[in-house]
Structures are given as structure tokens and as C-alpha cells.
Amino acid sequence: MTTPGSFDDALSSVPRRVAPATGRLRWYFGPMDCGKSTLALQIDHNHARQGRHGLVLVRHDRSGSPQISSRIGITRHATELEELTDVRQLVRERWAAGLRVDYLIVDEAQFLSAPQVEQLAELADDAQLDVYCFGIATDFRSMLFPGAQRLFELADELHPVQVEVLCWCGLPGRFNARVQDDRILREGDTVLVADTDAAEVRYQVLCRKHFRTGELDPSPVHRGQLSLT
Ligand SMILES: Nc1ncnc2c1ncn2[C@@H]1O[C@H](COP(=O)(O)OP(=O)(O)O)[C@@H](O)[C@H]1O
Numbered sequence: 001m002t003t004p005g006s007f008d009d010a011l012s013s014v015p016r017r018v019a020p021a022t023g024r025l026r027w028y029f030g031p032m033d034c035g036k037s038t039l040a041l042q043i044d045h046n047h048a049r050q051g052r053h054g055l056v057l058v059r060h061d062r063s064g065s066p067q068i069s070s071r072i073g074i075t076r077h078a079t080e081l082e083e084l085t086d087v088r089q090l091v092r093e094r095w096a097a098g099l100r101v102d103y104l105i106v107d108e109a110q111f112l113s114a115p116q117v118e119q120l121a122e123l124a125d126d127a128q129l130d131v132y133c134f135g136i137a138t139d140f141r142s143m144l145f146p147g148a149q150r151l152f153e154l155a156d157e158l159h160p161v162q163v164e165v166l167c168w169c170g171l172p173g174r175f176n177a178r179v180q181d182d183r184i185l186r187e188g189d190t191v192l193v194a195d196t197d198a199a200e201v202r203y204q205v206l207c208r209k210h211f212r213t214g215e216l217d218p219s220p221v222h223r224g225q226l227s228l229t
């Protein structure tokens with residue numbers, strides 16, 4: 001017996017999954033450039049290869065397009081999440097069209113609102129979807145993004161992404177500094193979509209000491225600005 005309008009009710013008309021889902025909410029986090037989008041695309045590929053059906057979601061990809069783009073060169077179309085998108089509704093629409101949803105991939109998940117993260121937790125619990133979220137934990141001021149904070153609070157699994165991004169001094173970098181005219185910006189909007197090699201405002205991953213002191217690379221050869229010849 002299912003309650004009309006519930007996930008169980010909506011699920012009853014949907015074809016069975018090929019492989020069992022675990023219904024877990026997973027949060028993969030790390031600084032810019034550590035390989036999160038690459039990992040998101042790899043996980044999607046591995047699930048799809050086994051006949052599982054995923055919904056690939058993104059909020060504010062750097063490319064400006066609704067896609068997940070990895071700097072290693074692979075991209076995949078994704079559904080853009082707007083500020084007020086109800087993720088449960090997106091899944092219900094798939095079910096209503098007779099499509100299966102086994103897992104969700106969400107890139108740039110730091111930009112989600114707290115209610116959207118709660119919706120993902122509900123989908124994991126009540127519809128047993130496997131939910132994989134990827135994003136940076138802290139902003140240019142080293143404060144948690146609201147979406148990241150809610151993920152730390154709610155996720156079943158926390159996964160720091162293993163690839164180290166090095167500060168110019170050689171220490172592992174964890175802080176995403178926002179840089180303009182070779183100075184670290186300490187004030188501004190939380191959301192400013194840009195890349196680590198952008199022209200005007202860019203981001204640079206630093207260790208805590210150099211994030212704190214504001215010291216940027218003293219030898220710009222590391223950023224390809226000097227010729228060695
Ligand atoms: N040509 C390349 N060969 C090997 N690794 C690369 C290449 N270009 C970029 N990368 C690696 O890709 C990673 C960035 O991946 P990406 O998924 O875009 O990161 P994130 O989503 O965490 O910002 C960096 O760790 C970088 O070392």
C-alpha cells in the first residue's frame with residue numbers, strides 16, 4: 001500500500017533498477033583544480049556503463065554552459081540547477097516520463113542552497129538514490145559556502161579529494177584565494193565564477209600561511225609569465 005504523491009507511489013510505476021542503489025549522500029570536496037569534476041565524470045561513466053541511469057546536475061559551471069567541464073579535457077552535458085529548483089521535482093518529472101533514475105551527480109555543489117541539499121538527502125533516504133556531490137568547501141574568504149556547510153552536516157560520507165594542489169611554496173594548498181592585479185581580494189560577492197588562469201580576476205590555491213599573509217608567488221615563472229630562454 002503506497003501513499004498517493006509519495007516517493008513510493010511515484011516509484012511503483014518506474015522500471016526496476018539493474019543494480020541495487022545504496023541510498024547514500026556522498027560529499028567529495030577539495031580546493032579548485034584538485035580533480036573534482038574529473039572524478040564526477042568518471043563516477044558517472046562507471047555507473048552508466050553498468051546500465052544505471054543518472055541525472056547529471058550542475059550549478060554555475062565555469063564554462064558558463066550547462067555542463068560539467070573538467071580541465072583534463074572531458075565534458076558532459078548537465079542540467080543546470082537554478083536557485084529555486086526543487087531537485088525532487090526534477091526526479092519526479094523523469095519518473096513521470098517513465099524514465100529510471102538510479103543516481104544523481106551534482107557538480108559545483110557548494111552553490112546549492114541549504115534546502116536543495118536537504119532535498120538531496122530526502123532523495124537518498126526515501127527514493128534510495130545514490131547521490132554524489134562535488135565542490136569546494138570554502139570561499140575566497142576561507143568561510144564555508146552555505147551548500148557545503150549543509151553537506152558537511154547531512155552527508156553519509158565525506159570524501160576529501162586525494163589529489164593535492166600545491167601552493168607556490170610546495171606545501172599542499174587548501175585555500176582558494178581570489179586574486180586581482182597580483183593582490184588577494186578579501187571582500188566581495190561570494191559567487192564569482194572564474195578560473196585559476198582567468199585574465200582579470202582569477203583564483204589561486206594557497207597554503208594557509210600564504211593565504212593569511214597574502215604572499216603570492218615571488219617568481220612568476222610558475223605561472224608561465226617568464227620565458228626561460
Ligand atoms: N594535461 C593534463 N594532464 C594531466 N592532468 C591535467 C591536465 N590538465 C589538467 N590536469 C589536472 O586536472 C585537474 C583539474 O581537474 P578538474 O576536474 O577540472 O578540477 P576541479 O573540478 O577540482 O577544479 C588538476 O589537478 C590538473 O592537474
Ligand SMILES: Cc1cn([C@H]2C[C@H](O)[C@@H](COP(=O)(O)O)O2)c(=O)[nH]c1=O
Nearest residue numbers: 032033062139140176190191192193194
Ligand atoms: C573560491 C570561490 C570560487 N568560486 C567559483 C570559481 C569557480 O567558478 C568555482 C569553482 O570551480 P572548480 O571546479 O572547483 O575549479 O567556484 C566562487 O564563486 N567564489 C569563491 O569564493
